[in-house]
Each structure stands twice: as C-alpha cells, then as structure tokens.
Amino acid sequence: MMDYKVLYRKYRPTRFDEMVGQKFTVEMLKNAVINNKIAHAYIFTGPRGTGKTSSAKIFAKTINCLSPVDGEACGKCSNCLSFSNSPDIIEIDAASNNGVDDIRELINNVKIAPTEGKYKVYIIDEVHMMTQSAFNALLLTLEEPPSHAVFIMATTNIESVPITILSRCQRFNFTKISLDDLCNQLKFVCKNENISIDDDAILEIASLSEGGMRDALSLLDQLSSTNTKITTDLIVANYGSISYSFINNVIEALDSSNLTSLHEYFSQLSTSGADYKIFMKKFIDSLVGSFNNNKFKRLTYSQVKSIVFEFNSIFNEININVNPFMLLELILINNLAHDVTPHADESINILNTAKSDDLVNSKIQDNDNLSVSSSFSSHDDVSSVQVSDDFVKLRINNCFYGAKKSILNDIKQIWNDIRDSSRLSDEVISYVSDTDVVASSSSYAILVTDLDSTKHIINENLKILEDEVKSYFDEVMHFIVLSKNEWLNVKKEYVTNIKNGYIYKFIPENIEDDINTTQNDEILETNIFESDKIEIV
Ligand SMILES: [Zn+2]
Structure with a gap:
C-alpha cells in the first residue's frame, strides 16, 4: 500500500484541459495567460471540491512557464519541470492553526524577487480563516504589490472575506460540478482503475457528492475497497441513499x-x-x-x-x-x-376566453408583428403553463396601446413609494422590490426582473399584486412581468412597429369589456420609455 495514492490526488488535474467543469473560469484564466494580463490578486470562491486549489496551482504553473502554448503550461521548460518543488510557489493553508504567523512572515518576504520563476505566487487556501492581523498584513501588500507578486486566494466562504481585500481581487466563482460532468469523470476513473461498477451506481455516487469532485472520488475510493462490484444496492445499504x-x-x-x-x-x-x-x-x-x-x-x-x-x-x-x-x-x-391555485385559474380562464373568441383571436393575430413568442418559448416552458404567450402578448399590446412616458414616470414614482410601504404584504413587497416598471399606460404596466423565479411567481400571482396595488393607489393596473432579455426584444419590436406605421389596438381581456370604450386617438410615439434616447441594437 506504500505507493497507493487516493483517487482524488491521483486524478487531480495538472492542466486547464483536464479540469472538470468551470469552463468559463478556465477560459478566462487561459486568456489572461495568452494576453499576458496577469493581475496581482485573484480570489476563487465556491463550494468545496470544485477545483479552486487545483486551478490556482495550474494557473501558478502556467504563468511561470517559459513558453506557454495556447494558455497552457508547456510541461517541458525548466520552470515547469521544477514546479512541484519551486520555492517561488508558496502555499498557505489559512485554516491551519499555526498559519497566522506563517502568513505574516511569508507576506513580509514578498519583496524578495522570485528565485527561478517569473512570478512569486502565493496560494492562500481558506483565506476567510485568516486573522484580522493577517488580513491587515495582506492588505498592505495588496495596496502596493511588487510587480513579481501574484496572490491567489481560495475560499468556500466569501462573505467572511473583508471587502477591503475583495475590492483588490479579480474574482472567479466556482460552481458545483454538474451531475453529467461528475458521472463522466467517475466513468473515466473507474475504467482506468479497473473498478467494476454499474451506471446507476455512478449516478448514485455523483448525486451523493453534491457537485464536489473530491467527495465523489473519496466515495468511490471507499466503495472500491470492498473489491466487489459497486452497485446501487451497495451504496444504498452503506450510505442510507435512495436510488x-x-x-x-x-x-x-x-x-x-x-x-x-x-x-x-x-x-x-x-x-x-x-x-x-x-x-x-x-x-x-x-x-x-x-x-x-x-x-x-x-x-x-x-x-x-x-x-x-x-x-x-x-x-x-x-x-x-x-x-x-x-x-x-x-x-x-x-x-x-389542491390542484390549481385560484389565481392561476383566473389567468387560465382569461386565456381560454381569449382563445375561444373569434373576434379577440383575430385581433391577436392582427398583432403578429409583435412577434415576441420566440423569446418566450426558447427557454421557458414554465411560464407557458400558467400564463400563455398569447396572454403575455395581449398585455404587452395593451400596455403599448396607451403607453406614455409621463405615465411611466408617475408609475415609477409610485413604485418607489410602494417599495417603502408597510401596508402591503411581505409577499407583494418582495415582488415589487425585485422588479422595475419599464413601460406603462394608465391601466397596464410591464415589469422587468433579473430573476426567472420572480417572473414565474409574480405572473402566477398577478391578481394578488393587482389587488394590493389597487388598494394602494385606487387604480386598476394590469401587470405582466418579463425577463430582461424578453423586454429588450419586446422593446425592439415596439420601436420597429411604430416606425413601420403599425397602430396598436386595444384587446379586451374579458368578453364583457366594451371594446369601444377606449379610443386611442393620440399619435403613438417611440418616446414612451425611461431614457430619451431609444437604443436599438
Ligand atoms: Zn513550461
């Protein structure tokens, strides 16, 4: 067992190409090498076992390589060959008890030039564990770093790192490794190690390790030590798992x-x-x-x-x-x-009414120019369940029908007041604070949010929002929530429509609504948005 190496160490990536997951981060780091744009301080944040320390080491090796190829270390030059013993790579585990003094001393030596490499690289693991005095020492260095110094900090707990440190770092977020990526790597390792395992068991290990490669390989280590074929049953029996x-x-x-x-x-x-x-x-x-x-x-x-x-x-x-x-x-x-919530029911009723009525239906088709459906169906099946494309289109149409910049400004003001109001339920306040009003007529408003989840929740509970807003300022407002991208498309369509002379007509949501009660005899204009200049890309 002397030369037995745990799987996690054995399969630790030594090149960017071998990294599992983190494609975006890896790409950025490689580009930094290719463009020779090396910052003095990086912070890698994310859950454990997602490749932060491995990436830090690979990056340290690559920036010291004498002839990197496409952002990867060459593996052949003197710096690459001596990398594992290089005095220029200083690894510090801030979580260890005797780390504090080490850190201060090591950082104090930062001015001394690297002996072999191009850069002196400090890799500080679990940096959030550093003491205040260690942070202070680090901060002094980060304020005026010697040109040869590069700090790579890793943390599972970015909230505990002082903002003064963060503000001097380039930050990279490491995400949990996907089930697919974990499974593929596990398959690769099992094949290489001649570990007998079935596919279900691989999926089982991957899901138990919750996005961490280290946990996945440790689990595989333990299971493979039994020398019997690894099956789901074995895992279920040993780890209280469920297939x-x-x-x-x-x-x-x-x-x-x-x-x-x-x-x-x-x-x-x-x-x-x-x-x-x-x-x-x-x-x-x-x-x-x-x-x-x-x-x-x-x-x-x-x-x-x-x-x-x-x-x-x-x-x-x-x-x-x-x-x-x-x-x-x-x-x-x-x-x-409890099958469907009453609010969702109402939306569906409106849709069914709209769909079953020829008059309304033809009006919606009239409106084909407003082709927003592509942006809704592309990635977003959920929204179509409660609030159909037609319903969304209808409300957008009705909002544009009477939209005015002056109304938008008023509504935005009211929106800000609502945000501070204590009269509304927490639920509605949370909707309101996650959204912005981007277009408004006197009875319709389009809201925009960054969060898909917010979009779905509000669109499903439009009635609650409308009731509460009505109680707040006595107007019946009809809302619809879009994601940022959807809004950009909708806005672009609107401007194109107006330029082409398209005239918006009001479409009633309910049959009882009198179609002729509202007449829009004013000239439509593009200037209904917040900014004066309409930027269309
Ligand atoms: Zn090299």
Missing part, C-alpha cells in the same frame, strides 16, 4: 394520483432506514427535472412549486420525534388535493 429509480417510481405514483402506491413507497422508506434528507434532495431534483422535461400528465406548475417550497421550508426543521417520511407523504397528498 433514482425508486424516486422516479414515487414521482410517477404522485403524477398519476395513485395514493395506494404512494403509501406503499413511503412505508418502504420508513422501514428501510433511508436518510430523509437525501430523499428530499433527490426527490426535488427529480421532480423539477421531470417537470422541466414535460414528463407530467397531471402535476401542474403550481403543485410542483408548492411541493418544492414546502419541502424546502421543513428541510431543517423536521422534528426527529415524528416519522419524517409520514410528514413528507402528507405534504404530497395535500398538494394533490
């Missing part, structure tokens, strides 16, 4: 409202000693995954969302005195009983 095929059976029972099967599965879970937290995570993963892939016959967006929220809210609060699986089963059954 994806089992989870998918539960979800299928839920989707077909088969309460007998559902109860059967939960009885099995209760008696199997399975870990309910693992179950909850995997269940949510699979539930959302199946929803996104349109696999459900009956489950609606509202139900999926509500299950996810309820699971999430009890995740850390399940009392060990109750049987957690019983509680989870109850949540699922309860959500089956």
Whole structure:
C-alpha cells in the first residue's frame, strides 16, 4: 500500500484541459495567460471540491512557464519541470492553526524577487480563516504589490472575506460540478482503475457528492475497497441513499394520483432506514427535472412549486420525534388535493376566453408583428403553463396601446413609494422590490426582473399584486412581468412597429369589456420609455 495514492490526488488535474467543469473560469484564466494580463490578486470562491486549489496551482504553473502554448503550461521548460518543488510557489493553508504567523512572515518576504520563476505566487487556501492581523498584513501588500507578486486566494466562504481585500481581487466563482460532468469523470476513473461498477451506481455516487469532485472520488475510493462490484444496492445499504429509480417510481405514483402506491413507497422508506434528507434532495431534483422535461400528465406548475417550497421550508426543521417520511407523504397528498391555485385559474380562464373568441383571436393575430413568442418559448416552458404567450402578448399590446412616458414616470414614482410601504404584504413587497416598471399606460404596466423565479411567481400571482396595488393607489393596473432579455426584444419590436406605421389596438381581456370604450386617438410615439434616447441594437 506504500505507493497507493487516493483517487482524488491521483486524478487531480495538472492542466486547464483536464479540469472538470468551470469552463468559463478556465477560459478566462487561459486568456489572461495568452494576453499576458496577469493581475496581482485573484480570489476563487465556491463550494468545496470544485477545483479552486487545483486551478490556482495550474494557473501558478502556467504563468511561470517559459513558453506557454495556447494558455497552457508547456510541461517541458525548466520552470515547469521544477514546479512541484519551486520555492517561488508558496502555499498557505489559512485554516491551519499555526498559519497566522506563517502568513505574516511569508507576506513580509514578498519583496524578495522570485528565485527561478517569473512570478512569486502565493496560494492562500481558506483565506476567510485568516486573522484580522493577517488580513491587515495582506492588505498592505495588496495596496502596493511588487510587480513579481501574484496572490491567489481560495475560499468556500466569501462573505467572511473583508471587502477591503475583495475590492483588490479579480474574482472567479466556482460552481458545483454538474451531475453529467461528475458521472463522466467517475466513468473515466473507474475504467482506468479497473473498478467494476454499474451506471446507476455512478449516478448514485455523483448525486451523493453534491457537485464536489473530491467527495465523489473519496466515495468511490471507499466503495472500491470492498473489491466487489459497486452497485446501487451497495451504496444504498452503506450510505442510507435512495436510488433514482425508486424516486422516479414515487414521482410517477404522485403524477398519476395513485395514493395506494404512494403509501406503499413511503412505508418502504420508513422501514428501510433511508436518510430523509437525501430523499428530499433527490426527490426535488427529480421532480423539477421531470417537470422541466414535460414528463407530467397531471402535476401542474403550481403543485410542483408548492411541493418544492414546502419541502424546502421543513428541510431543517423536521422534528426527529415524528416519522419524517409520514410528514413528507402528507405534504404530497395535500398538494394533490389542491390542484390549481385560484389565481392561476383566473389567468387560465382569461386565456381560454381569449382563445375561444373569434373576434379577440383575430385581433391577436392582427398583432403578429409583435412577434415576441420566440423569446418566450426558447427557454421557458414554465411560464407557458400558467400564463400563455398569447396572454403575455395581449398585455404587452395593451400596455403599448396607451403607453406614455409621463405615465411611466408617475408609475415609477409610485413604485418607489410602494417599495417603502408597510401596508402591503411581505409577499407583494418582495415582488415589487425585485422588479422595475419599464413601460406603462394608465391601466397596464410591464415589469422587468433579473430573476426567472420572480417572473414565474409574480405572473402566477398577478391578481394578488393587482389587488394590493389597487388598494394602494385606487387604480386598476394590469401587470405582466418579463425577463430582461424578453423586454429588450419586446422593446425592439415596439420601436420597429411604430416606425413601420403599425397602430396598436386595444384587446379586451374579458368578453364583457366594451371594446369601444377606449379610443386611442393620440399619435403613438417611440418616446414612451425611461431614457430619451431609444437604443436599438
Ligand atoms: Zn513550461
């Protein structure tokens, strides 16, 4: 066992090309080398096992390489060959107890030029663990770094790093490694190491390690030491895990409202000693995954969302005195009983009315110029569940029909007041604070948000927002929420339409609305947006 190397160390990447995941970060770091734009300080942040320290080492090696090729170290020059023992690469683990004095001393020596390499590179792991005095010493150096010094800091806890340090660093966010990437790497390692394993078991290990390569390979290490074929059963037995095929059976029972099967599965879970937290995570993963892939016959967006929220809210609060699986089963059954929320119902009714009525229908088609549908269907199946493209188009159309810049300015003012209001429910306040008004008529307004989740939630609860806003300033406003990109497309379409002489007509949402009550006899203009200049790219 002397030369036994744990898999994680053995398969640690030594080149950017070998990195698993983090494509964007790797690309940026390579470009820095290619363009010879090396900053004095970097901070790599992200969950454990996602490649921060490996990237730091690869970057340190590459910037010291005498003849890098396409942003990768050559592996042949004297600096590359001596890299692992180079005195110019200083690794500091800020989490270790004796680290503090080391850090101060090492940083004090920063002015001394590198002995061999081009750069003296300080790799500080878990930098958030440094003491205040160590941070102070580091800060002094970062304020006036010698030209040969490069600091690469890594942290799993960026919130604990002082802003004075952060402001002097180039920041790179490392994300959890995707299931696919983890699976591929596990397959590669198993093949190389002659580890006998089935595909389901690989997926099982990948999902248990939650995006961390180190955890995935450590788990594989432990499992492979048994010298028997690694199967899902073995993992389930050893780690209280639950297989994806089992989870998918539960979800299928839920989707077909088969309460007998559902109860059967939960009885099995209760008696199997399975870990309910693992179950909850995997269940949510699979539930959302199946929803996104349109696999459900009956489950609606509202139900999926509500299950996810309820699971999430009890995740850390399940009392060990109750049987957690019983509680989870109850949540699922309860959500089956409440099919669609009343607000979503209303939106759907409006859509059905609009669709079934020829007059309205033809008006919507009249409006084909406003071809926003492509931007909605491209990546966004969820929105179409509750608020159809037609409904969105209709509201956008009606907003543009009477939109004026002066109204927009008023509404923006009101929006700011609402944000500070204590009269509205927390729910509505949170909607309002995540969105901006970008166009408005006296009864329609388009809101824009950065967050897809906000968009879906508000569009599903438009009635709540409208009721509360009405109680606030006595006007009936109809809202629609778009993502930033959708808005840019919509805005562009609008300006093009106006330039082509297209005239917007009001489309009633309900049949009872009198189509002729509103006449828009003013000349339409492009100048309805916030800025005076309309920038169209
Ligand atoms: Zn080299």
